[in-house]
Amino acid sequence: MKTFKIGGVHPNDNKLTAGLKIVDVPLPRQAVIPMSQHIGAPCVPCVQKGDVVKVGQLIGEANGFMSARIHSPVSGKVAKIDMASDAFGAKCQSIFIDVDGDEWMDNIKRTADVERICSLTGPEIIKRIADAGIVGLGGACFPTHVKLSPPPGTKAEVLIINGVECEPYLTCDHQLMMEHGEEIFIGISLLMKAINVQRAVIGIEENKKDAIKYFQELATKHFGVEVCPLKMHYPQGGEKQLIDAVIGRQVPSGALPIAVGAVVQNVATTYAVYEAVQKNKPLIDRVMTLTGKSVKNPGNYRVRLGTPLSDVMALAGGLPEDTGKVIAGGPMMGRAMKSLDAPATKRSSGLLVMPALEAQRKEMDNCIRCGKCVSACPMGLEPYLLMNEAEGAVWDRMEHDRVMDCIECGCCLYTCPSRRPLLDYIRMGKATVGGIIRARNAKK
């Protein structure tokens, strides 16, 4: 079985919610929709206080190419447009909508039948995707239409579908694959048409045996699509690691996947593409995993964007007594949240509740130079050295030692016997070195 070649770790996968059917979260009383739910420029609100909006109506217009439109996930009246805190405490312009009923735009097909036929051309498909405000749902939230428009001079050869879900605990992609496999395959054919490639490979880790089997069956009916079972190996869902695992090509330092002819899309994104192109449904909801060892009803929930996360938590039985930390996303790369009052966004792949006992970091020891961080780094860096350099503020050395290649997967800190805050220092170094590089480029 295939996997990527450098580094990586093997955390316990703890997929407590595997196989649990996706449950719809009831509509909130008020939805709060931040104007920045993607990488790139925040959207510009195109509704005003007092406007009545329907589900799927455009409320935030993309601000330039590197941006993604935002649609109303609920129907009702715009209560106000104001700053609101996100789950991490940062303020962002948001539209507050008082929910009234559930009235959808007329052009959205709401039936559950699978729409197979598509007569659109590649560029038309990309336009639909941009219009629907789709972003990468794996967690990075990179606008999908940007990823599907390769820069001039490059040519995509293969579409890689990310069904790895290597983060421990998360199962939303797995469950989506089991419940909407056919739609995902149609999404794949749409994406293949959009970037004009004849080959697509779906990477799935071996801990999802049922999904591998189901997708292999479906693949026999779809020409040019193959399933690539992968060994369990974190961070296999990382774009560069997945490309290496699936087609054996390594994206060079600083380059994009297109440099080796690959375009990578997550399965949830592919499903959203299907809905946008075949059903005309913009990105207004997503599946998220709500989990944790002491959560009463862990599960996979379909949530309208803008729903307060505390509502989703209440559905799962409320915050357990022993809660120490709530993480947006998985335990390796997710961010610890400041409060549950924030709304679900395109970024919300999961909520992981960690008991107080596990939530606190232990004190660090001296570096014993065991080299485990070097062996674990999937980018072939030397985390111990980068930390020393960050402590000493020798930024030029850090740049030379490729700090900008770091994908922040957390393998170094996960594996360090002395629990040294390697990644914290590397992040600081990345921020500083990134600033120095930008300043230098601006001068040229």
Added chain:
Amino acid sequence: MATLIVSPSPHIHSGDSVSKNMYNVVIALLPAYLVSLYFFGVGALAVSLISMLSCVLFEYLIQRFVFKGKTTVGNGSALLTGMLLAFNLPSNLPWWMVVIGAFVAIGVGKMTFGGLGNNIFNPALVGRVFLLVSFPAAMTTWPVPSPLSLQYTDAETGATVLAMIKGGFGELPSHVDMLLGNMGGSLGEVSAIALIIGGIYLLIRKTITWHIPVSILLTVVLFTGILHACNPAEYASPLVHLLSGGLMLGAIFMATDYVTSPMTHRGQLIYGVGIGIITVVIRTWGAYPEGMSFAILIMNAVTPLINTYVKPRRFGEKVKK
């Protein structure tokens, strides 16, 4: 709602720790320790206990009264140094020499550099080599194995295999005796098989990787194999080299010391080959019959250089088309 803890990712940890690694090595040393207790009896017990106790005590005293910081003797690193130092000493060494060795190992070899993780040289070997050059006679008279002996400093002594080869006298023990450890030598180095069992345990527990031991052993086998093939009368066979002296102990337990060995696998291979070559050169042409300790210390000194110039294979370095 209760206050939530906020900290940067990752939020889980492998559970590995300094003390787990240290105690794993201690566990891996137990088979060889039992063998030495059997062959060298009370002497082995006395030397090892004195060495471990004094290493732990010196580390504690220096951390407590010189550094005036927190003490970390519980993590097992001083205990391990003491155990390794004892393994490199003859079992009839007087107690006060053992204490001096422990003081040099911990006080000079480790603490002067700032404690665990900062030392350049393997502390146990620093202690051992200090004793070797200070008390050459005591350090090179080895008790002959006498199962469960009750003698300590008055034990009957004999020569090691390597000394016999160098001096060209005596009859070498059989290969089976050498494998089991039924021969003269430092108390922990004699039983190749017990050391190999410990090494396999360390490999399974992922405390060490194969790179350092295998590169050292392969280099020694290749180098001595060529010499032996050229002139079997003059040079001992690779098997004798493998089973004698401190080679196994050094390759599996001393050279793999985290702090003083290179960080990358490629660097570790270079380091291992270097140790192998230097060991054979000293054994064959040097003044001492055994060169393992010196070889490791010399390559310890080269380690920072290796770390500077030998980098891990970077992702995307070679693009396959």
